[in-house]
Amino acid sequence: MRILGIDPGLQATGYGVIDLTEQFTLECRAAGVIRPAGSDLAPRLLQLHTELTAVLHEFIPDAMAVEDLYATYSHPRTAILMGHARGVIFLAAAQRAVPVLSYTPTDVKRAVTGHGHAGKEQVQAMVLRMLRLPDAPIPDHVSDALALALCHASRERGLRVTRR
Helix, strand or coil: CEEEEEECCCCCEEEEEEEECCCCCEEEEEEEEECCCCCCHHHHHHHHHHHHHHHHHHHCCCEEEEECCCCCCCCHHHHHHHHHHHHHHHHHHHHCCCCEEEECHHHHHHHHHCCCCCCHHHHHHHHHHHCCCCCCCCCHHHHHHHHHHHHHHHHHHHHHHHHC
C-alpha cells in the first residue's frame, strides 16, 4: 500500500510518500514541500493543485492522509485559509480517485510517538527512526507529512490484523 501524507498550508504544504509492504515494513519513497508563490490566493491555490497533482500522478498512492483542522484557532482567519488549501488537496485527490482520511494532530502524535502531546522534535525523531532515514526530515512540514502517512499506515496495520 502506498500512502501520501499531506501537511496542508498556503505558505508551505509538506508531503511524504511511504510504502507499507505486505510484510508490514515501511519505506519512504519521496518527501518535499510545495511552496506556492505570490500574495494572491487564487494563483497560490492553483499552484498547490498543479504541484500536488504532479505528485499524485508520479507516485499513484492508494490513500492520502491529511491533517484535520484544529478544533480551536486563536485566529479564525487561519482556519478559513487552511480550509481553502484542504479543499484544493481534497479536489486533487478526488480527481485521481484517491481516498482521503483526516487525522488530528493528537492522533498523529499518538500513532508515531505513543504520546498525543509529543513535541515536534519527538515526532521528527520517530519519523527518522521508523523510516530509517539518513537525515532528519526538514522542514517541519515534511516530517509532519511523513508522520501523517505513518499514522495511516499504523491504522492500516491494525485493520489488516483485525480482518484476519
